Amino acid sequence: MYDDLQPHTTGGLLASLTRSHVDSLAELSKSYPQVPSDYVSFLQTLGWGEIGSSAFMLYEGLLAPGQIYADEDDSLAGIVLFGDDLQGYCCGFDTLKGWEVVEIDPVSRTAHAVADSFSSFIRDLLDDLA
Template sequence: MAERPFGASALPTTRKMGLYDDLLSRKGTGTPFDKLAQLPAEQAPILSPKLALPQDYISFLLEIGSGELGAAAYMLYASLVEPEEIYGEAHEGLDSIFIFGDDFQGFNTGFRVNDWSVVEIDPSNMTTHVLAPSFQVFIRRKIAELI
């Protein structure tokens, strides 16, 4: 019988299940998210100590990554962007939105901070409409569209 190193446990170690383990197991097999680059934990986006980002969003960036989904179908940013950075000026109704991606055609998606739902911004009139109640629902739908 082989000896264990001093201090090693006799119990097998188990990894905590991640929200996206099912996707992670498929990454690198020709999926639309193969090109996404995992974000190091120290680069995970934060807003402020008073305003915590949804864990499903942070988990996706850390476990699966950010970058281009599919063949120029959707870009998931590695950090959040304020609408003024994209549109050049403040627009009424966008002040509580943080953008995390775009469809390469001018439509941006982001979080509506009051309930963390995912919204799409129409660049023609700067209106928003809800796409999903959470990031996890949004990103899984987006991936399913691209498969």
């Protein structure tokens, strides 16, 4: 699924990633049975960590917004986060809208759809950073 991204793993944008341990992936799938398979596949084959030079941080798993934002409110209900741009904008899945990929505005704390799938999101991110 991600063979086309392998060149980025050697000295490229994905060189700093660490592959997720099988136990972590099993726990992720247990906690979120509907988690998109393309996201799990990315963590398994390419990993998690810093993408580019301080451009994006892909978390080892999914976080609740309350783990990032101290004053979480109901506007982020159903959102789980998988990463951030190291400048305040977090990205994640909206579990109430078919696990579409969303970006959270750090000021208004509103979610905006940015991609239909994780694989589309990550490829667009890499294209933007290249």
